Amino acid sequence: MQLTGSLLTWVALVGPCFAKIYEDVSDLPGLEYDFVIVGGGTSGNVVANRLTENPNFSVLVLEAGVSNEGVIDSIVPFLVEGLLSGPNIYEWNYTTTPQIGLNNRTIPYPRAHILGGCSAHNGMVYTRGSADDFNRYAALTGDPGWSWDRIFPYFLKTEKWTPPADHHDTDGEFDPTVHSTDGINSVSLNGYPWPIFDHHVIQTTRELPEEFPFNLDFNSGQMLGVGWLQSSIGGGKRSTSATSYLAPKFIQRENLHVLLHAQVSKLVDPNKTNEDLTFGGVEFLQGESLFTAKATKEIILSAGSVGTPNILMHSGIGDSKALTALGIPSVLDLPSVGQNATDQPIVSAGWSVNSTQTVDSITQNMTRYDEAFAEWNRSHTGPFVEVGATHIAWVRLAADSPIFENSTDPAAGPDSPHIEISMGTGGAPNPAGHAMAMGIVVLNPTSRGSVTLQSNNPFDPPLIDPGLLKTDIDIYTAREGIKRAYRFVQAPVWQDYIIAPINALLNLSTEALDEFIRNTATPGSHLLGTAAMTAMNASWGVVDPDLLVKHTSGIRIIDLSIIPLMPSAHTQAAAYVVGERGADLVKARWE
Ligand SMILES: Cc1cc2nc3c(=O)[nH]c(=O)nc-3n(C[C@H](O)[C@H](O)[C@H](O)COP(=O)(O)OP(=O)(O)OC[C@H]3O[C@@H](n4cnc5c(N)ncnc54)[C@H](O)[C@@H]3O)c2cc1C
Ligand SMILES: *[C@@H]1O[C@H](CO)[C@@H](O)[C@H](O)[C@H]1NC(C)=O
Ligand SMILES: *[C@@H]1O[C@H](CO)[C@@H](O)[C@H](O)[C@H]1NC(C)=O
Ligand SMILES: *[C@@H]1O[C@H](CO)[C@@H](O)[C@H](O)[C@H]1NC(C)=O
Ligand SMILES: *[C@@H]1O[C@H](CO)[C@@H](O)[C@H](O)[C@H]1NC(C)=O
Ligand SMILES: *[C@@H]1O[C@H](CO)[C@@H](O)[C@H](O)[C@H]1NC(C)=O
């Protein structure tokens, strides 16, 4: 037994331990590279992959978190809750500041602390946003390179469209002309059927076609309507930037090194003698010791919407008054760093249903659960290949909504939705029986928050304020979203299926509905805008449209923090294309 045990350990350590992912800084060949990428997350690994296509470039990725190898809760889609239900070793374990819009609740704010970043623990929903969203970025930055037509090829470049795990006929469930089968990161339709629920959703698009039309593919740039869910899953397994962009054939490149357990504290050796500010390298902590990695060409910050502004501020880049007050010498006064933080609030509505084709039939029955897990282990099929969401409805507020008397329309254009209603047979808090649930999302919040510092210690967590539900139109949109969700299930097809709402929200007073929302809403964890990209000559913002930090040279930001306004979508697809275009901008400078 002892022998078997140690043999297994040996295989586990040696088997997947690809040569170029280092756990210990002393194993690195050196600490000077052309490019140092801070954060091996969703965008960072895209950049690492693309830059090392050129054998002349050497790249070091510094990732604070742990290895993703063999992390079963990350690999098996159905087990994602295990990563998100409290502090764990794959998490930064952040908590928000008291949220005024949520009756002063403080809530956990998940951020991944694992190679692959948030792509390794997120909900895997794959949504690109609307054409309007990207055209608005192009208009705001004055760079047509951010428009939908120019970004669309990058969506194809990242995407490896993959058959679903059950290999069902997907005709009529997506539009193949807007997808690519030869990109890197797997995307697929659901691989386990929920026949009754699936039927009822599609039937609703026939019974209520005005309000809920069918949309063959909401990732085409035209999002409105109801379509089949697409997820970053391939072959029944989660696809992350680590499993895809750092797959064995890439990580074996001689010029690509990744160091884990390396938490960057700040940029060091500022030099202001020329027009622009430069930094010589980055300081990082591993174990008890501080080290410095030097970048001869560029330092690329890909630490995400919390990590990136945190590192900038500890480096003296931010609001100079606020930094000086904390005893951090100001190097560059850039007051937008960490400001305009935006996230989407989510509220849930559930209904008990007269059906056993539900996720709770699996999670509340250990025999069934074990069978399903064993099936996944055997063949990567069965209910564990997904999370139990099936479709998304994207809807607009009515054009004559009274809220528009006093609030301007926050959507990017007339074809962009204000509200997302994602639906499935899982996710409802219903211990008593079987249930379906909807997640209602305010897609374009006008509320803003911030990421700021509580001290000058770079290893203290920053103060995270996603600023949820502070404006009239945000709470109005949440209320309207709940009403739309209830309208959806008023289609006749649901009559014999739905037994009762879990919380009767339909006839509540506005005040009571607001209380429900403020007491139950959670953050979408789609934070962005904390290192906003603006036009070259803008009076605010953190990076120029080429992603170089304003008034500096040799420091770029390539992650979701640069997106200035929320897309009408979940945000991982945006993080992937920011990585792709960002890498091309770097290559254009140095090749
Ligand atoms: C719980 C949750 C669920 C989500 N669900 C979905 C979903 O279903 N669909 C979707 O599209 N989007 C979803 N998102 C959002 C999406 O995953 C993120 O917007 C996106 O992955 C962000 O990518 P990024 O590269 O900007 O940052 P990240 O992927 O977070 O990468 C940042 C990396 O930098 C590392 N890092 C940070 N600071 C340091 C430092 N000082 N030194 C070294 N390394 C550092 C981090 O450990 C991390 O690996 C979800 C997010 C969360 C948190
Ligand atoms: C790498 O450098 C060599 C020598 O300078 C040059 O000939 C070659 O074109 C470069 N390769 C690429 C892909 O840039
Ligand atoms: C988060 O909490 C877990 C459990 O307490 C801990 O093991 C882990 O180290 C924490 N993460 C960080 C980044 O400190
Ligand atoms: C939330 O906190 C603020 C500031 O402390 C306070 O003014 C407000 O009354 C609080 N709101 C609730 C609902 O407790
Ligand atoms: C600062 O930059 C200037 C101009 O690029 C260079 O001459 C000088 O050596 C640098 N100083 C330091 C301390 O690196
Ligand atoms: C926040 O964004 C708005 C535009 O949406 C801009 O006018 C303002 O200057 C920004 N604030 C900061 C501190 O960057």
Ligand SMILES: *[C@@H]1O[C@H](CO)[C@@H](O)[C@H](O)[C@H]1NC(C)=O
């Ligand atoms: C559930 O459906 C069955 C028929 O399919 C019916 O006999 C039963 O009364 C229904 N139960 C409820 C609670 O509606």
Ligand SMILES: *[C@@H]1O[C@H](CO)[C@@H](O)[C@H](O)[C@H]1NC(C)=O
């Ligand atoms: C639990 O699951 C097993 C295996 O699928 C099934 O035989 C059994 O009927 C289920 N029990 C209940 C209470 O549904």
Ligand SMILES: *[C@@H]1O[C@H](CO)[C@@H](O)[C@H](O)[C@H]1NC(C)=O
């Ligand atoms: C699945 O496989 C893993 C390891 O490969 C094992 O630890 C686990 O017990 C298996 N689970 C089931 C339900 O078969």
Ligand SMILES: *[C@@H]1O[C@H](CO)[C@@H](O)[C@H](O)[C@H]1NC(C)=O
């Ligand atoms: C708009 O603002 C005006 C002035 O404050 C107010 O009288 C009116 O009720 C508001 N309209 C709506 C729909 O809230």
Ligand SMILES: *[C@@H]1O[C@H](CO)[C@@H](O)[C@H](O)[C@H]1NC(C)=O
């Ligand atoms: C809500 O009110 C409508 C009419 O105002 C009524 O027909 C319906 O039964 C009520 N629904 C609930 C769940 O109370």
Ligand SMILES: *[C@@H]1O[C@H](CO)[C@@H](O)[C@H](O)[C@H]1NC(C)=O
């Ligand atoms: C900034 O540049 C844009 C185009 O790049 C131009 O339209 C605008 O007028 C400029 N604004 C200022 C204040 O110079």
